[in-house]
Amino acid sequence: MIGLLPVLVLLPLAAAAALALLRPTDAQTARWSALVVSLSTLAISLYATYELSQARPLRTTDPVAPRYELRQTWMTVPRLGDAPDVRLEFYLGLDGVSALLISLTAILTTTAILLSWNRIREGRTAYFACILALESGLIGSFCAFDLLLFYVCFEFTLIPIFFLIGIWGGQERRRAAGRFVLFTLCGSLATLGGILALGAAAAERWNLATPFSIPDVAAAVAIDPLPFALQVGLMLAIGLGFAVKIPLVPFHTWQPLTYVEAPTAVTVLLSGTVLKMGAYGLFRICMPLLPDAVESIGVPIVATLSVIGIVYGALCALSQSDMKRLVAYSSLSHLGFVTLGLFALNVEGTTGGVLQMINHGLSTGAIFLFVGMIEQRYGTRDLGRFGGLATRLPALAVCMIFVCFASAGLPMLNGFVGEYLSLSGMFARNPAYAIVGASGVVLGAWYLLTLIQRTFFGPVREPQTEGPPPPDLRLREFAAAFPLMALCLAIGLYPKPLTDLIQPDVDRVVRLYDFNPVTPQVASAETAEESDDR
């Protein structure tokens, strides 16, 4: 089991390197091997998730505790004075939350590869190499339990995304690629500064040999928190990079352009998984390591920005005439529920937030998928030029309507579970945010139904196309979309396996924010030693 973790990270990377060495003409080999690699990664990740759900729960009370872990020294960084050296580690681990996100990444990567099967015309080997490299970076960041390793993977994803958008994107691809990389790079440099300062503070204060190990620092924080002012500074610095990535509202300006210009498969990956790195970073780093700042400063800031994002994104989505842009704003709006739920800081809300990360990945990814299929058939995304497509493309219409319902939060589908949990969790913390946020559900239903109504119903209007009339859903397209839709339904009907999986991890984190905090029985010195020994 433990041996599978590095395989999960390195298999796509090795395959990407191998693909990059192929001749550009070997397109057939490239896409088949990419598919095989992504399917094997998917199989491994599902197996790992299954194993995890069967494993005995850990009995530790540490706020962050991976249930499987693999630690390897990467380099030792000196500390001034007589104190021992600081170890940076390749520290891979797996807990419920990361296992789910890894599985989501593997599913969406397979989807993206199937979706780009025929659509990418030139440089296919390089394209599939980039997709696999991106998968590797994403999985790496989701199973990194070392702050720096997380940052390394977080940053590494920029490289394949830059090429994916810049080479295979739409008209404005160069501007979109440059803007995306510069925005997120500037944000994440602040994160890097914050992470390093946090590591320095951890080394100084608790004398940790591994001050970048998230579980070790979290255990120390639970007993002896950092000074409040330092926590606030660190949270603002670290949070900035995540806020740009998620994106929270004032930092979202890169998003519409990027989503619209990126090839559809990449948009699916961006909205489904890449942005989750930001939310995951908030959950994995800010919440357990900086509890006081998160509770007093983080909640008002993040919750306010989230509800602004929910409403603003929904209003923008309402006024779009470009389908892809509409879904981009809808993604912005729905991500608000993720951060709103996470920062409710209670079991209900945070579970909902994590669940909503998965749901958002599935349903928004699926909507982008179908929008991409329509665009491929007609060569346009202009809403005004469509109408009554349900009679022309019945199967596609049914699927699209289904995923729009899932995204809009219809009961019995996955969006409902996540949004309900998020909002009710937030209601317990601060009803005002929850009430404003709930308006987003209504607005969401409004614009998604408008999208469906204008595209699929009414008199038939379709843009002129050359050649035979566009075919209905193809088998390959259905194969790409079916797992997402099946999961939407399954999670909506019976979310318990998923909540069971993430509950223990969420429990341990939100215990920090409990109204009756568990007072640690052991003296701080002993625990510091313990965490050194681990």
Added chain:
Amino acid sequence: MNEFVERLVGSVELALPEVALIVIACVYFLIAPFLLDTSRDGRSGEGPSYLKHLWATATLAAIAVAGSLWLRMEPTAEALPGPFRIDGLSWYVRGLSLASAAILTLVAWARVPAGKAAEFYACLLFICAGTSLVAVANDLVMLFLALELVSLPTYVLLYLSRHDAAGQEATLKYFLLSVFSAAVASFGLSYLYGTTGTTDLVAMKTALALGANGPMPATLAIGIAAIVAGLAFRLAAAPFHFYAPDVFQGTSTVGAATLSFIPKAVGIVALARIIGTPEALATGGWSLTAVAAPMLAALAVLSMCVGNLLALVQTDLRRLLAYSGIAHGGYMLVGLVAMNPTEPGVGLGSALFYLASYGAMTVGAFAVLAMLRVRGTTDVDAPANAPVDDRVNTIDDLAGLGRSQPFAAALLAIALFSMIGLPPTAGFLGKLNLFVAAWSGGWRWLAIAMLVNAGIAAYYYLRVLGSMYLRPTANVDRRSVEWPALAGGTLCAAATIGLFAAPDWLWQALRATGNDL
């Protein structure tokens, strides 16, 4: 004087690799004129084309000989009085200079005219020997000689590899400023000698440590200021950077590759040797480190800002890399600033680690530039009879490289990502180490200035990457593949990735150099 000569002779065995390199280089100068066959092709000074393969292979062999001598020498911890010392620092710099000379040979292989190959490679060997001697020197006089052993052949090397009008101008500019800076540095060294009464570095530092009673004499500060100014020229640190863009643009690509790395290495190592205070002497006394730190900090922040901001507006690749080199020199100075008296190895180690990472990325980038040819001149202002300049000059010339030469483009991309400081490259770890050293050494504003600069710098490297991959038109000739330069670039890229994946062995060795200052 006689005693000095005796000691010099007695300790030659400590400098065996350098001696070997210098002897071989002298043999080159002796043999080369006889191999030129002036009668066959009619033009004097041109030789048969096999000569360039011969000399390049011989140079690699010479470097291999020196390398085997290097590997057989164990660094010894204690510093004996004498002109040379073999410690961790000199062991590392020796390895670095040999490796860089080997890669520069590969880069130059196809580009150097056959008739001038022998002299060119002889100069390269001198430079290599001089670079190691800077680290091996344990004496101010020896140090100055070593610095000049790098400078003098550099002028010749710049001229030999390109001697049209632009090349001459570049060479002359470098020569004049370099001579001036050498004068300033030697002025500073004389003050150091005047104040402490010894040229031996170990004895000098012991004398300084004993001088605790009484205020530090102003002559020492003046001396240090002059030395820092003189050596900052080598580092191309702002405000001593003005020559760099012009020279990089004017000289040959291999000349620019040499200039981008060797003088920086020399400057960093010489500065560390002179101003570094060994751990054992850290308590009390007059500390040159403390005097130099504010000056170096100012130079560092100025270089980073000037380099990065001016690089933003460049369109010529060599000027861009020159400005980027200025900024990277600033990053390395941050490491020297952070040489904390209690544990100088942290700051020094991070600067030296960055030096290796920087060497791999910049020489790698120049190696790729050296092997690319554009399809015909784009310079409309050139006079009609001017030789067609088929080098890749501007960022636009690289357009479509990702398609026309994917492998070369990938090598250049790795170098550029390392310059940005993105993982998984050595540039990321190098900057990380510098940041940690500065932060924990109490220079937090400097550490933050570094991060801000890393953000600014990303923009212009992305422009180059964007041109290579995101633009359709292909200007670069597909057929221009030069295997040696490609091999050199591949080695640099492998080092860039390798130093990221397994940095610990080097890092541990470098940290220990704090004891060697």
